[in-house]
Amino acid sequence: MPGESVRPVEPLLPDPAHRLFLERAVAAHPDADVGHDPAAVDEICRRLDGLPLAIELAAARLRMLTPRQIADRLDDRFRLLTSGSRTVLPRQQTLRAVVDWSWDLLDEAERTVLREVSVFAGGWDLDAAEAVCTGPVAEIVGALVDKSLVVATPCRRGISGMRYRMLETIHEYAAERAAETPELRATAERRHRAWVRALVEEADPLLRSADQLRWIGRLESDLDNIRAALHRSLVAADEPELGAIVLAMGWFWWLRNFRREGATWADQALRLGAALDTRSRDSSRTPRLDGVDHVEAYLADPGAERDHPSHRPRMRLRVLDLFLRAELGQVPLKDERTQEYARGVRTSMARGGPDAARFPGIIWPLMAFVLGNTEGIRDDMERSLANCREHGGDWEIGAALLFGVHVAVDSPGGMDGVDETLAELRTVARRTGDRWMLAQVSSAGGETAMARSRFDEARSEFEDAMRLAVEVGAYVETPFLIARLGEIAYYVGDRAQALAALDEATAAADRYAVPDSRAFVLLMRSQMAFDDRDFVQARELHGAARVEMERGTPPAQFLAALNGLDALLTAVETSPGHGLRKLVDTLREAAAAPCSEVVLATLAERAAGVFSDIDDHARAVRLLAAGSHWRQGHPRPLPYSREFDRIEATALSHLGRRAYDSERRTGATLTPEDVLRELTEVSATATATATGSGSSSH
Numbered sequence: 001m002p003g004e005s006v007r008p009v010e011p012l013l014p015d016p017a018h019r020l021f022l023e024r025a026v027a028a029h030p031d032a033d034v035g036h037d038p039a040a041v042d043e044i045c046r047r048l049d050g051l052p053l054a055i056e057l058a059a060a061r062l063r064m065l066t067p068r069q070i071a072d073r074l075d076d077r078f079r080l081l082t083s084g085s086r087t088v089l090p091r092q093q094t095l096r097a098v099v100d101w102s103w104d105l106l107d108e109a110e111r112t113v114l115r116e117v118s119v120f121a122g123g124w125d126l127d128a129a130e131a132v133c134t135g136p137v138a139e140i141v142g143a144l145v146d147k148s149l150v151v152a153t154p155c156r157r158g159i160s161g162m163r164y165r166m167l168e169t170i171h172e173y174a175a176e177r178a179a180e181t182p183e184l185r186a187t188a189e190r191r192h193r194a195w196v197r198a199l200v201e202e203a204d205p206l207l208r209s210a211d212q213l214r215w216i217g218r219l220e221s222d223l224d225n226i227r228a229a230l231h232r233s234l235v236a237a238d239e240p241e242l243g244a245i246v247l248a249m250g251w252f253w254w255l256r257n258f259r260r261e262g263a264t265w266a267d268q269a270l271r272l273g274a275a276l277d278t279r280s281r282d283s284s285r286t287p288r289l290d291g292v293d294h295v296e297a298y299l300a301d302p303g304a305e306r307d308h309p310s311h312r313p314r315m316r317l318r319v320l321d322l323f324l325r326a327e328l329g330q331v332p333l334k335d336e337r338t339q340e341y342a343r344g345v346r347t348s349m350a351r352g353g354p355d356a357a358r359f360p361g362i363i364w365p366l367m368a369f370v371l372g373n374t375e376g377i378r379d380d381m382e383r384s385l386a387n388c389r390e391h392g393g394d395w396e397i398g399a400a401l402l403f404g405v406h407v408a409v410d411s412p413g414g415m416d417g418v419d420e421t422l423a424e425l426r427t428v429a430r431r432t433g434d435r436w437m438l439a440q441v442s443s444a445g446g447e448t449a450m451a452r453s454r455f456d457e458a459r460s461e462f463e464d465a466m467r468l469a470v471e472v473g474a475y476v477e478t479p480f481l482i483a484r485l486g487e488i489a490y491y492v493g494d495r496a497q498a499l500a501a502l503d504e505a506t507a508a509a510d511r512y513a514v515p516d517s518r519a520f521v522l523l524m525r526s527q528m529a530f531d532d533r534d535f536v537q538a539r540e541l542h543g544a545a546r547v548e549m550e551r552g553t554p555p556a557q558f559l560a561a562l563n564g565l566d567a568l569l570t571a572v573e574t575s576p577g578h579g580l581r582k583l584v585d586t587l588r589e590a591a592a593a594p595c596s597e598v599v600l601a602t603l604a605e606r607a608a609g610v611f612s613d614i615d616d617h618a619r620a621v622r623l624l625a626a627g628s629h630w631r632q633g634h635p636r637p638l639p640y641s642r643e644f645d646r647i648e649a650t651a652l653s654h655l656g657r658r659a660y661d662s663e664r665r666t667g668a669t670l671t672p673e674d675v676l677r678e679l680t681e682v683s684a685t686a687t688a689t690a691t692g693s694g695s696s697s698h
Contacts, residue, residue: 122224210433625667
């Protein structure tokens with residue numbers, strides 16, 4: 001009417017809702033003690049959507065139930081909340097009567113749409129409603145908003161338009177009404193699953209583009225809908241649909257740290273496929289997945305799957321499953337069956353083609369780390385890059401280049417040509433606009449600078465990487481980046497800054513459950529305790545780092561550092577000879593991995609410290625010279641250089657200038673194989689000598 005204005009009456013906010021419940025509780029049952037369980041009261045008010053009448057009806061139930069009992073029974077709220085005041089209108093005496101009254105005021109088209117939108121979980125937008133519902137959807141949804149059965153709010157995170165939802169109470173009622181028309185409900189659910197599949201498949205490549213923040217927000221807004229569609233696809237035993245949604249969501253799950261959820265759904269999709277292969281085709285019931293082992297099913301007859309219509313998506317799902325579970329530390333690396341399975345999956349993807357040039361198939365070369373055999377991995381990286389250049393786009397080429405850079409920096413001879421690769425990678429990453437890739441490029445640049453002891457450059461790169469990772473929400477990346485900044489502070493002699501960064505990295509690793517970062521931080525703390533000559537604390541921290549390492553997937557260079565420090569501690573705790581023997585074993589394993597020259601140099605230099613302790617100054621000088629040569633003249637980190645300068649000064653005073661210079665020239669010609677051969681020959685003698693002369697003070 002002219003002059004009429006609309007004033008929306010919103011549900012109660014938590015504090016007044018809580019207060020209303022307590023007031024009505026006292027009126028219903030003066031002796032009721034509801035203050036001792038505020039969590040239950042909060043849950044009641046939240047699940048009843050802050051609706052005053054519903055809260056009053058719930059409080060009236062305190063005559064016979066505790067707050068916790070009421071909260072636990074709200075899944076059947078319409079049967080529970082039936083004890084209203086007898087002095088009010090009949091439609092206000094029970095919760096069902098209230099909603100029934102609103103339902104009766106709707107026309108049939110509005111009732112149909114209300115039934116159909118009950119298939120949504122957590123809200124929807126107008127495009128989604130038009131994909132799922134029938135009739136003039138925009139007009140009807142607007143009418144339902146006007147009648148307060150649907151709530152409309154602006155979309156968030158830069159997404160235009162309005163988003164709609166039902167209060168939980170209304171949603172439950174609409175779902176009950178939809179159950180009265182099974183065919184309508186089933187049709188709406190099928191349309192909902194199709195809409196979700198279209199959404200995630202559209203979003204998947206855009207999550208790796210300059211527009212990724214908007215699409216991340218889009219998927220986060222509809223996570224409940226995606227989960228509902230996954231569940232319904234599983235119940236319907238629709239393997240193609242379930243697999244398609246899981247694959248399209250894989251990158252989002254990994255990037256945004258929903259890795260456990262992603263691994264669970266990948267496993268369920270693979271189990272469904274195995275169950276469908278072994279049971280009779282009975283579409284009237286869901287196949288039982290309990291006890292289904294998709295790994296065993298694959299190993300029993302790999303050839304059968306190669307001929308299966310779902311072979312390609314299943315192999316991509318297997319890669320995703322292994323990738324996510326390896327990130328979570330759930331892959332039993334030493335299990336023969338797992339090794340055989342991973343080899344089969346890797347071999348399939350190594351054949352190349354489009355599936356190996358997009359995520360998750362693109363990560364097949366990295367499965368060498370799952371198999372524990374990285375021999376030939378650089379050749380695999382080159383094959384993967386060539387395949388991506390043929391079948392992929394900028395992002396896929398960038399990912400292949402990125403994997404190659406990380407492997408190269410950690411491999412012997414890998415620094416040759418790395419600058420050219422990094423330059424191309426930066427260009428490709430900028431073209432994609434993907435903040436995650438740009439962060440990874442900066443991180444790779446930081447690793448390259450670290451290998452050359454350019455610590456200021458490395459700090460700048462890691463800071464850029466962390467800023468970009470936070471911007472895109474890749475929070476799992478941040479603990480390690482913070483720890484690397486702490487390592488840089490330690491290397492340049494800023495101990496206070498190093499400890500502060502390690503504290504921050506520990507908090508971030510705990511917050512986002514990143515065991516590899518926790519292990520790295522503990523190892524750094526152990527090294528710093530060793531520098532302080534607090535060997536008891538160093539051993540305790542070292543043991544904690546080893547335990548944490550077992551929960552993650554540590555690279556070979558971490559194991560080399562961990563075992564190298566163990567050897568130094570053993571030299572202190574028992575004898576230099578016993579420590580030397582461990583160092584020889586560690587150097588041999590690092591060379592076989594193979595680790596980079598910087599890692600091998602660090603181990604050789606640590607062995608030099610042990611030889612200095614047993615007064616074998618000539619060998620100590622040779623090892624330090626070998627280490628300097630392997631570092632290609634790049635300076636050592638400050639804590640190491642101080643110690644090794646002391647060792648060289650001691651050796652010079654014992655050997656004299658001529659002998660000292662001669663040993664340095666000899667050491668500069670030694671290869672890692674030469675050093676290993678020499679150390680192997682002398683370790684047994686050193687052990688016997690040290691055992692007879694007591695423990696070292698080094």
